[in-house]
Amino acid sequence: MAERVIEADGIELCTESFGDPSDPPILLIMGKGASMLWWEEGFCRMLAGNGRFVIRYDHRDTGRSVTYEPGRPGYTASDLVGDAARVLDAYGIPAAHVVGVSAGGAFAQLLALDYADRTLSLVLISTSSAVPGDRELPPPTEEFTRFVSSAHVDWSEAKSVIDYLVAYACMLAGGRRPFDETAARSLVRRDVERAHDFAAARNHDVLPDGELSQAPLSSIAVPTLVIHGTADPMFPLGHGEALAEQIPDGTLLALQDAGHGVERADWATIVPAILEHTAADHAG
Structure with missing residues (x-):
């Protein structure tokens, strides 16, 4: 499918759709600093080929969407949540099934809280609560903390960025399965080469919150x-367990030995689970 740049509220967002627009819509929201390429085309086509209209998009400061000066983002985290609604508006979709991974899962929760009429159901992958709570959650693993505190990267040099992101992807994979470095390097290289300014993706690390919802997870009213992977080093399994317990109509699918993200080895499990969850007789 061809990419489509939409314009909304003075900004440009790069999107891509798969499948028949008359099928139930699924909006995919990626995590911080990651373009839509991380929702791999094969994954999108598996969903679309089973009767879903799938939309993925580049966040601001990733891929071919609007890009700001590194270190000076002209928007907030709340604006990124609103962008999901802007994408739906551009496609003429009143409400969609929303699938988010990592920070994209947090954005999906906030969308369900603040734009409840736009959300048919949620799928939250490798993420944690988007709102403050009193439940104690497990910290990242020592390996994760060591990597983020010691890794070095020159954001002005593509090779350095690619090497860093491949190493980061390897660490996020959790270490319990073989890591396909060749596939990861190919994806990272395409992501870096495709971006207007890949260094701008760092803006996601310094975003002000903006007007984010403070409503409790218990007020999420959709299935x-x-x-969640059992080997997730960023958000250990307890984060996923807490989400499933605190959201009234929440269920947990644990992926044995999976790390953080949507790994190709799990597509055969994740895709049928999403299809069942978004089927008309399961979506409320």
């Missing part, structure tokens, strides 16, 4: 499927 929610939580998918």
Whole structure:
């Protein structure tokens, strides 16, 4: 499918759709600093080929969407949540099934809280609560903390960025399965080469919150499927368990030995689970 740049509220967002627009819509929301390429085309086509209209898009400061000066983002985290609604508006979709991974899962929760009429169901992958709570959650693993505190990268040099992001992807994979470095390097290289300014993706690390919802997870009123790897080093499994328990209509699918993200080895499990969750007789 061809990419489509939409314009909304003075900004440009790069999007891409798969499948028949008359099928139930699924909006995919990626995590911080990651373009839509991380929702791999094969994954999108598996969903679309089974009767879903799938939309992925580049966040601001990723891929071919609007890009700001590194270190000076002209927007907030709340604006990124609103962008999901802007994408739906551009496609003429009143409400969609929303699938988010990592920070994209947090954005999906906030969308369900602040734009409840736009959300048919949620699928939350490798993520944690988007709102403050009193439940104690497990910290990242020592390996994750060591990597983020010690890794070095020259954001002005493509090779350095690619090497860093491949190493980061390897660490996020959790270490319990073989890591396909060749596939990861190919994806990272395409992501870096495609971006207007890849260094701008760092803006996601310094975003002000803006007007984010403070409503409790218990007020999410749509069916929610939580998918979480048992080897996730950023958000250990307890984060996914807490989400599934605190959201009234929440269920947990634990992926044995999976790390953080949507790994190709799990597509055969994740895709049928999403299809079942978004089927008309399961979506409320």
